[in-house]
Amino acid sequence: MSLSRLIGGFVRSHWRSYAAAGAMLAGVAVIGIWIPRQIGLMVDGLASGKLGRDSLWQPIGLLLLLGVANYGLRVAWRMKLFSAAYMLGVELRTRFYRRLSLQGPQFFQKQRTGDLMALATNDIDAIEMAAGEAMLAGFDGSLTLLLVLGMMLVGVDWRLALFALIPFPFMAFAFWRISSHIHTASADSLKRFSALNDHVQETLSGVRTLRALGLEQRSSTRFGELAGAAAGSALTAQRWEAAYEPAVGLTLTAATGLSLGLGGFLVWRNELTIGELTSFSMYLGQLIWPMFAAGWVLSLIERGRAAYARLQPMLDQPLTIEDHGTLPHVAPGALELRNVGFSYPGQHEAALSDISLTLKTGQTLGLVGPTGSGKSTLLRVLLRQLTPTHGSVQWSGHSLDQYTLQALRAAISWVPQESFLFSASIADNIALARPGATRADVERAAGLAAIHDDILLFPHKYETEVGEKGITLSGGQRQRVAIARALLSDNDLLLLDDALSAVDTATETAILEHLEELRRAHTTRSAIIASHRLSAVVDADQIVVLHHGRITEAGTHEELLALNGWYASQWRYQQLEASLDAA
Numbered sequence: 001m002s003l004s005r006l007i008g009g010f011v012r013s014h015w016r017s018y019a020a021a022g023a024m025l026a027g028v029a030v031i032g033i034w035i036p037r038q039i040g041l042m043v044d045g046l047a048s049g050k051l052g053r054d055s056l057w058q059p060i061g062l063l064l065l066l067g068v069a070n071y072g073l074r075v076a077w078r079m080k081l082f083s084a085a086y087m088l089g090v091e092l093r094t095r096f097y098r099r100l101s102l103q104g105p106q107f108f109q110k111q112r113t114g115d116l117m118a119l120a121t122n123d124i125d126a127i128e129m130a131a132g133e134a135m136l137a138g139f140d141g142s143l144t145l146l147l148v149l150g151m152m153l154v155g156v157d158w159r160l161a162l163f164a165l166i167p168f169p170f171m172a173f174a175f176w177r178i179s180s181h182i183h184t185a186s187a188d189s190l191k192r193f194s195a196l197n198d199h200v201q202e203t204l205s206g207v208r209t210l211r212a213l214g215l216e217q218r219s220s221t222r223f224g225e226l227a228g229a230a231a232g233s234a235l236t237a238q239r240w241e242a243a244y245e246p247a248v249g250l251t252l253t254a255a256t257g258l259s260l261g262l263g264g265f266l267v268w269r270n271e272l273t274i275g276e277l278t279s280f281s282m283y284l285g286q287l288i289w290p291m292f293a294a295g296w297v298l299s300l301i302e303r304g305r306a307a308y309a310r311l312q313p314m315l316d317q318p319l320t321i322e323d324h325g326t327l328p329h330v331a332p333g334a335l336e337l338r339n340v341g342f343s344y345p346g347q348h349e350a351a352l353s354d355i356s357l358t359l360k361t362g363q364t365l366g367l368v369g370p371t372g373s374g375k376s377t378l379l380r381v382l383l384r385q386l387t388p389t390h391g392s393v394q395w396s397g398h399s400l401d402q403y404t405l406q407a408l409r410a411a412i413s414w415v416p417q418e419s420f421l422f423s424a425s426i427a428d429n430i431a432l433a434r435p436g437a438t439r440a441d442v443e444r445a446a447g448l449a450a451i452h453d454d455i456l457l458f459p460h461k462y463e464t465e466v467g468e469k470g471i472t473l474s475g476g477q478r479q480r481v482a483i484a485r486a487l488l489s490d491n492d493l494l495l496l497d498d499a500l501s502a503v504d505t506a507t508e509t510a511i512l513e514h515l516e517e518l519r520r521a522h523t524t525r526s527a528i529i530a531s532h533r534l535s536a537v538v539d540a541d542q543i544v545v546l547h548h549g550r551i552t553e554a555g556t557h558e559e560l561l562a563l564n565g566w567y568a569s570q571w572r573y574q575q576l577e578a579s580l581d582a583a
């Protein structure tokens with residue numbers, strides 16, 4: 001869809017606001033056009049002696065009245081039109097945000113956050129300007145142009161009008177050249193602003209790492225370069241916009257020279273009155289606004305087009321995870337994976353191959369293996385963040401993609417390796433999983449996640465604010481807040497992705513015991529615990545060892561020890577490590 005179709009569709013759906021603004025604008029233009037004619041008549045009336053001291057107040061009073069009406073209408077149409085244009089901004093931002101919220105992790109892996117933020121702010125602002133400012137200037141300018149030309153051609157003298165218009169085609173050519181330069185410069189400027197945004201977003205998120213590595217100077221130099229480049233390209237666009245003014249000035253000067261030459265000659269031949277020449281000169285002066293409006297409109301439209309060319313691909317980008325399922329609810333049942341395989345785009349080696357396993361209702365599965373063996377990938381397949389390239393995943397007898405994404409989200413609680421805490425209170429961060437939860441529910445979940453006692457020691461207990469990404473909490477505390485959030489949602493399947501890595505063994509044992517109690521109380525609850533630390537999966541009903549994305553060992557803790565493979569040697573190593581730590 002082009003920018004004109006987008007704006008056209010918007011104008012149609014908000015036609016009342018645009019029509020009201022258009023009617024008021026027409027009133028302004030008619031009043032504006034009538035004033036020079038009135039002044040011309042007054043000049044001729046004074047020259048011929050028809051207007052005297054007694055009768056002069058009437059036309060002057062009328063002029064004042066029209067001036068006030070003009071002012072009122074100008075204020076009113078601007079308000080009407082701008083409020084409509086702001087609505088386009090709101091609609092576009094909402095569409096953009098909705099689209100982003102439906103995209104899967106693969107989309108966000110490819111897109112830079114700063115770029116997306118620039119699109120949601122700067123680029124949509126540019127489109128909003130094209131739908132508001134440009135529309136009104138375009139309409140106002142065109143209407144004024146038509147009326148002024150009409151008055152010059154019909155109301156004054158057509159010969160004079162045609163003669164005075166000779167320089168205008170040259171100006172149109174200049175405008176066309178300037179606007180194409182503005183398009184290129186605007187596209188470049190928006191792109192550079194995005195790059196600047198990206199840098200700010202990344203350096204602020206990673207400010208502690210940058211400081212620790214002593215990279216502040218390098219980062220600040222890079223920022224200077226990006227800011228300079230963004231300013232440079234914005235300046236280039238401005239320079240081209242500034243070129244409109246001399247083009248208008250030159251054209252009008254030439255037109256005034258031509259009209260005074262021919263007008264003087266016509267007055268000398270008594271074919272034109274001085275009042276008519278005065279009106280004509282005023283009309284010529286009134287052409288300044290349509291000319292400037294044309295320049296202004298072209299530059300706004302070029303900026304808007306450049307912005308929409310960046311935004312549209314994001315709006316049209318297919319969803320990385322399709323949501324075509326129809327089943328609205330996951331009934332309790334077994335999870336069955338048959339020959340599941342998955343490869344990340346562009347990767348030679350498959351991240352998962354031939355994974356077949358069954359997790360019965362109410363059971364716990366331990367997922368272990370060396371780093372990079374595919375544990376997180378397998379969990380993300382179950383979450384439908386990734387679609388398997390081979391095999392099938394069935395839950396309660398239905399393939400995962402037969403469920404709506406909403407149904408799956410409502411059935412699975414997931415604690416990722418890096419949990420995100422929002423800038424809100426601890427209570428709010430936990431309650432996120434179930435917005436209607438009471439404080440007692442939140443505290444119960446916190447107790448199960450073994451974080452309740454820690455929270456009571458915080459300055460404002462459950463109301464303690466957690467900074468951006470939870471920076472005021474330790475890694476282990478963050479993990480436990482995330483576990484409490486997951487437990488609060490009471491979902492049937494709990495996925496823990498190395499979610500206990502930052503807590504000590506005693507706390508880990510306490511949390512696992514609580515999970516076991518929950519499982520016994522709710523027989524439909526299942527869990528998959530992916531972990532580097534084998535102590536987290538010792539009591540699982542079934543443990544699966546992954547190696548390069550394949551299952552190499554499977555069984556209970558005892559069976560795997562008896563197998564004497566990777567699991568057994570890793571277990572002995574971790575036991576030795578634990579006893580050394582305890583010593």
Ligand SMILES: Nc1ncnc2c1ncn2[C@@H]1O[C@H](COP(=O)(O)OP(=O)(O)OP(=O)(O)O)[C@@H](O)[C@H]1O
Nearest residue numbers: 109344347351369370371372373374375376377378
């Ligand atoms: N987004 C991605 N794009 C490309 N390759 C990826 C991506 N995520 C993971 N991989 C690769 O897939 C393989 C499996 O990674 P995965 O994160 O599932 O392993 P893991 O067992 O969870 O590792 P760890 O225990 O270190 O968390 C690795 O080789 C990894 O490099």
